[in-house]
Amino acid sequence: MGKAGKALRQALKTYGISQNKLAVTLKVDRSVVFHWFHENRDPSAETVVQIAEALHSLNPDAAAEFIRLYVGDFLKSDEED
Template sequence: MRITIAQSIWHVYAFPCFCNDWSMGRAGKVLKTVLEKYEISQGRLAVVMGIGSSNVFRWANELRDPSSETLLAIIRALYKIDPTAAEEFKALYLTGLGHETDFNH
């Protein structure tokens, strides 16, 4: 089952309890893992997103957590660069929620 971008971020609004301690730093860890695995530079992601590379550096090094809107922007940018990387980012980020593949129940 393919998960849409909207479904990927849906948990942020539907399950706010998961977006506090559990997710602190999680997006950064996942982002760093995906960027390294798919050999995508922080600079390249920043250019595609239209932001400064220092922002991507802060997320990837867990100095700052991206907002829900920024998570969507990261996913969209990854799709432009490498759709497989975007899918892996979503899957890894959602792992542990228990809802990563079952949004219809």
């Protein structure tokens, strides 16, 4: 477990977004975000997209960082070809 949680934790800390603010934006209970943040539970693939969209509405750079951390440099290598 944890790649999404690690990516989420880093993006939230870097961009000063609270777990509560993300939970409100996602319209989920803050305990759900807490479990992702602390790597107790992994979000589904569909939820990862919703997290990225919510982060984008709060701070587009945070969303980009979350995706970069979650997906890694996989996309970057495709763009360079």
